[in-house]
Amino acid sequence: MEFVGFLILFPFVAAAILACTKNDNIRKVVVYASSILIIAAAVCFSVMHLISGESVAYLEETEMIDRIMMCGELFLTVLIVVLSVRYKKVLPAVLSLLQTGLMLWFELIAKKPETGAQMHLFCDRLTIVMCLIVAVVGTLICVYAVGYLKDYHNHHTEYKDRRPFFFGMLFVFLGAMFGLIFSNNLVWIYFFWEITSVSSFLLIGYTKTEEAITNCFRALWMNLLGGLGFCIAIIYSELVLEISTLKELVSVGDGQLVIIPVILLAFAGLTKSAQFPFSRWLLGAMVAPTPSSALLHSATMVKAGVYLLLRLAPVMSGTYAGTMVALIGGLTFFAASVLAITQSDGKSVLAYSTISNLGLITACAGVGVEQTVWAGVLLVIFHAVSKSLLFQTVGAIENSTGSRDIEDMTGLIRRFPALAIVLCIGIAGMFLAPFGMLISKWAVLKAFVDAGNVVLVLFIAFGSATTLFYWTKWLCKVLVQVPGEPERNKTSANQWCSIGAHAFMMIALCFVFPVIAYYLLQPMLYELYGSVVAPVLSASDMYILLLMLVALVVVPVIGNMFVKNVDVTQSNEYMAGINTGDNKSFVDSFDGVKTLNVANWYFTDMVNEQKLLKAVIYIASAVIIIIGVIGIGGAL
Amino acid sequence: MDIHTAVLIRVIAFIVLAPFLGGFLAGLDRKITARMQGRKGPSVLQPFYDVAKLLNKETLSIGRMQYLYMFCFLAFIIFTGSCFFAGLDILLVFFVLTTAVMFFVLAASFPNSPFSRMGAMRELAQMLAYEPMVILAAIGFYQATGTFVINDIVKQDVSAIVYIPGIFIGFVYILTIKFRKSPFDISTSHHAHQEMVKGITTELSGGMFAILEISHWYENIMLLGVVALFVINSHWWSIPLAVLVCFIVYFIEILIDNTCARVKWKVMLSSAWTISFILGTVNLLILQYLF
Incomplete structure (x- = not known):
């Protein structure tokens, strides 16, 4: 209990200190110390919890905390309204006022049924997984941010240096994530949910450029829309179903009506995890400095969305709503990976790939059987580490080369060998055998066929091909040998510390994956489904995977x-006889020297990004409306 | 003979015999092609002479790393084939195959050569074209037989092809890409006077080129193994039948090779995706609802 309290509250304390710290060195010390404390607490807690092996719930006298939360919520609303007025935005203010109005009515006026003593906090293995991700990946990103932001403001003198605010927000984010995953009471989850929405909004708008403002408000209204769904779900489930906690909601099982709050919560999950039609906020979030993108994309924010969806998976399984959620996930997986092919900006590719991977996790949650949830959680783990690694590496490359365009990364292995290698580890982690993504995809395909969902199978089959394409072409670009000398790497020690730790975790995960699968994920399924589940990976499957891993080493x-020991004669490349001799340039028709550049393929003549994006958004919106109308209407 | 010994024998047989079978097949291919074109053609053993000669040639490269990539390509192709003939999970086999081909693409995009790197991009486009059908084929096997494990697929009483003829046709279609046959020899070409010279293989010489040839022999045998898997069932007669089917399929590929002009990569991509989509969907849906 103490640990949970510490994990939730301490980041807020750290945030308060950081928000008042203007001195670089003090900030550094505070960030390092808090990160170490958070990681230590999370690891201790997880180990103790896993040894005792039971899911624990904590009962608390919460009158006081509830009041504080309500004040916090009011504060958030005032903040949103003030900022909306200042920047002349209507939608966010309206949504926020609507939500808070509803919540206030519900908390103060509406007649709540007596639900008796409730467990406000709880912890099972899924919580542990999330807790470790937030603690380790999240805080490492904060460490990385210390060095990154310093460089960032040296490069970008046009932006106001608001680092105290930035670091404060990063830690608020972590605190909110801990709160979200440990809470059982729906109102509590909702409160932390809103904090993540608002702090992501503030982080995206960090530079205060016009683009940043537009994008952060887009992120805000989309997430507030999800929040509104959440809020209605709370009110409905408490007033009609007399359910006030997530655990109860998931374990009710029978009763048609439970599907209504589940659909609403799933809707909130879809907005937060940036599924189509809500993907555009995540794409816009790239305007923020890289550490905040890394945080949004890997350890926090979007993971909150899929976490909620995975929690709801057992109830969604086999229902109409579950199938539709799975379809949205499948569509997102495929469409976002096609869109990723058209991008040459490194961060855009990462953004689309995040959306795509979250789509796969959403599809897992939507199908909701044991195997897919197992695969979904595995994906969450691998994605968090590899995506965080990739964002940080691309950020470091941008700081050193001044560009994050993939076309400018030609021959990076010669110029920045260390950065290129970690980039390759990250990319390999995203799609190559035998890393986690692949294992998950394999389990997912099996489960989808068993569930008899041909459409999903098609999405995965085609989406895998497109995923392969955009990652491999990036890999080739980085590894090509263009003559050049190593250049000065401007990545600072703390950035390396985080990047190195991530690369190590990525590789380590591949080796300890069977242990995770056996000791963490398998018992987790028991906790979620309440029945003994046959091992998702049989011993013989595990054997093949390890064989592959050994082969790869x-x-x-x-x-x-x-x-x-073989004889290789050093020679020049073939350029039809016009190689100038340095493998870098050729003689043109005017006898001049031209530098050779072979660009990657982006299919821009076949796929129009904006048109495809629009089309997918329309289709996904239609699906969402169908879920809403038929799902809720059918239940009523 | 217990199951492990049987598996071991199959794997060793594959590792030892596949290059001979593959090389012989390549020789036969050249012979038949020559006859179709009204030439006499080289000896069936010509591919072996070629590789022997290549191994004695000087290997030119800008770096040893490229050799390492090619070595990994060969090793992983052999690994894939071994997993296949050991009778493991077919979906995993296909995933490893993808990883193997990745090394080939990396080897080709290692030098800064325009022809080689363009070839590598085209190879990626080829992967994009055939990958969906490959995965759908694995799914088809699962739907038809209830398992991904090759050892169990061959123990069914009825051949898988009876349930998944559509997927079989789709797979044969993308085999043209995998066998690097015209009209889909996009990333490389049989003749070194195309717009991109020899494409993906431009920068491979001597030993590296020999490795490529040997890898193709292994790969082709494995792919024909997949074709045979569609036919083989628990009855003994299905094995000669499977061999016959393999020969027919390979002959059809040669026929297509000699009668179709090379197309642009977009035609390849869109046709392969269309065929995969239509045949895959129809076949899987029929299986889903009729059986």
Whole structure:
């Protein structure tokens, strides 16, 4: 209990200190110390919890806390309204006022049925997984941010240096995430949910440029829309179903009416995890400095969305609403990966790939059987680490080269070998065998066929091909040997500390994955479904995966010994006889020297980003409306 | 003989025999092609002579790393084939195959050569074109037989092709891409006077080129193994039948190779996706609702 309280409250304390700290060195010390404390607390707590092996719930006298939360909520509303008025935006203010009005009516006026003693906080293995992700990945990003932001403001003198605010927000975010995953009471989850919406809004708008303002308000209204769904779900489930906690909601099982709050909560989950039609807020979030993108994309925010969806999975399983959520996920997986092909900006590719991967997780949650939830959680783990690694590396590359365009990363391996290698580890983690993504995809395909969902199978089959395409072309670009000398790497020590830790975790995860699967994920399924589940990965499957892993280590080692002893004559590349001799340029028709540049393919003549985006948004909106109308109407 | 010994024998047989079978097939291919074109053609053993000669040639490259990539390509192709003939999970086999081909693409985009890198991009476009059908084929096997495990797929009483003829046709279609046959020899070409010279293989010489040839022999045998998997069932006669089907399929590929002009990559991509989509969907849906 103490640990949980510490994990939720301490980040807020750290945030308050950081918000008042203007001195670089003090900030550094505070960030490092708080990160270490948070990681230590999370690890201790997880180990203790896993040893005792039970899911725990905490009962609390919460009158006081509830009041504080209500004040917090009012504060958030005032903040949103003030900012909306200042920047002349109507929608966010209206949505926010609507929500708060509803909540106030519900809390103060509406006759709540007596639901007896409730568990306000609880913890099971899914919580542990999320807790470790937030603690480790989240705080490492904060460490990275210390060095990054310093460089950032040296480069971008046009933006006002608001670092105290920035770091404060990062830690608020972490605190809110801990609150969200440990809470059981729906009102509490909603409160932390709103904090993440608002703090992401503030982080996206950090630079206060016109683009940043537009994008942050877009993020805000989309997330507030989800929040509105959440709020109605709370009121409905408490007033009609007399349910006030997430656990109860998930375990009710029978009763048609429960599907109504589930649909509303799933809707909130879809907005937060940036599924189509709500993906545009995440794409717009790239205007923020890289650490905040890394945080939004990997450890927090979008993971809050899929976390909620995974929690709801057992109830959604086999229902009409579940199928539709899975379809939205599948569509998002496929469409976002096609869109990623058209992008040459490194961060855009990462953004689309995040949306795409979250789509896969959403599809897992929507199908909601044991195997898919298992795969979904595994995806959450691998995605958090590899995406955070990739964002940080791209950020470091941008700081060193001044560009994050993939076309400018040609031959990065020669110029920045260390950065190129970690980038490759991240990319490999995203799609190559035998890393986690692949294992998950495999389990997912199996489960989808069993569930008899041909449409989803098609989405995965085609989406896998497109995913393969955009990652591989990036990999090729980085590894091509263009003559050049290593350049000065401006990445600071704290950035390296975080990047290195991530790269290590990525590789380590591949090796300890069977342990995670056996000791963490399998018991987790028992907790979620309340029945013993056959191992998702049989022993023989595990054996093949380990064999693949061994092959991936052994083959290059043997290859290296072999290659050392073969005769290779150093020679120039073939350029139809016009290679100037340095493999870099050729002689043009006027006898001049031209530098050679082979660009990647982006299919921009076949796929129009804006048109496809629009089309998918329309389709997904239609699906959402159908879920709403038929799902809720049918239940009533 | 227990199951493990049987698996071991199959794997060893694949590792030892596949290059001979594959090379022989390549020789036969050239012979038949020559006859179709009214030439006499080289000896069936010509591919072996070629590779022997290549191995003695000087290997030119801008760096040893490229050799390492090619080595990994060969090693993973052999690994994939071994997993396949060991009778493991077919979906995983296909995933490893993808990883293997990745090394080839990396080897080709290692030098800054325009022809080689363009070839690598085209190879990626080819992967984009055939990958959906490959996955759908694995799904088809699962739908038809209830398992992804190859050892169990071959134990069914009825051949998988009876349930998934559509997927079989789709798979044969993308085999043209995998076998690097015209009209889909997009990333490389049989003749070195195309717009991109020899494409993906432009920068491969001597030993590296020999490795590529040997990898193709292994890969082709494995792919024909997948074709055979559609036919093989628990009855003994299904094995000669499967071999016959493999020969027919390969002959059809040669025929297509000799009668179709090379198309643009977009035609390849859109046709492969259309065929995968239509045949895959129809076949899976029929299986879903009729059986």
